[in-house]
Amino acid sequence: MNATRQLVPANTTDDAQPLPTYRAIKTKRAFEEVCEQIREQVALGVLRPGDRLPPERDFAEQLGVSRTAIREAMRSLENAGLVQCQQGMGGGAFIRERDSHAVTQAVSDMVMLGKIPSSSVMEARLILTEQVIRLACERATEADFDAIEQNIDRTEDLTLRGDFSRRDAYIVEFYGVLAQATHNQVMVMLLESLSELTRALLLRVSATPRTDVIATRRNVLRHLRARNADAAATEMRMHLKRLDQHLQNDFQVTRRGRTAVTVKGEAR
Structure with a gap:
């Protein structure tokens, strides 16, 4: 796993990678749009291998969805090989290196x-x-x-x-x-x-x-x-x-x- 990069607000002058921006979700199948937005950020290069996604509670509040929707999205993305979920101290959901x-x-x-x-x-x-x-x-x-x-x-x-x-x-x-x-x-x-x-x-x-x-x-x-x-x-x-x-x-x-x-x- 690559070292986690420091993500900062986009309007700062810091040289670190700017924070990805997400839209509030209001669809019935919220977890699918969570997946779509994360894939979009990866495709744009805003999220890269080793980057950690926000904690479950914070991410749910930011997107306006339930924590269940976030968990379901993480499971889906992990099965697809895009995200790696780690438990314990320093854990979380990380963007993983792409492989076959x-x-x-x-x-x-x-x-x-x-x-x-x-x-x-x-x-x-x-x-x-x-x-x-x-x-x-x-x-x-x-x-x-x-x-x-x-x-x-x-x-x-x-x-x-x-x-x-x-x-x-x-x-x-x-x-x-x-x-x-x-x-x-x-x-x-x-x-x-x-x-x-x-x-x-x-x-x-x-x-x-x-x-x-x-x-x-x-x-x-x-x-x-x-x-x-x-x-x-x-x-x-x-x-x-x-x-x-x-x-x-x-x-x-x-x-x-x-x-x-x-x-x-x-x-x-």
Whole structure:
């Protein structure tokens, strides 16, 4: 959590960040407008990561709503990943750093509920990864390439040690580091989210680790350094399609295993 900035009235001459201004609320669903006003202040840059919102009682009086409406708004914004609520001394509701967690959780819930097929996640990831690679070829710096190489080196080291639990974290991190090379934060959030979702799907079926990850990633990096977007995209596309097939095969094995267990249980 960033250090809390000092907020001061807008008409002062202090260099600190001016106080956000809120409008009195008179709608039936007051908590929704509370959320809307906070989102508006964040969008305008008045509220930034680490800023603390007013205490519940003061905020309710300022907006002319009940404390219940404020609590409901905070819960909604916390679930959306915009606010972090802390208890105890020095606690309160803080504007949090933006990350891909909320996106990941929302899509994951839809997949788990059967509203979105896992194949849609894989398809979206394949399309987005290719676009990320093409942007990275245009925008990446040598520092970006070095960061990608360091991730691959660490993944290889953990693979050789057989430390697959720690290796998984670097497997997912690779896509975040790759996306950082686009210098587009939206791309970073989306690709991190889709990569984390894929990891979660693989864990559900206990998929065995693939052996071609290191070689594929080194080939992709080699093509990136050469600014050969087509070759890098083709290499990654072939890898992700193999991964998708690997995932689908494991899903089928898992389903057959569950069916066999169910039938055996009924026979008893």
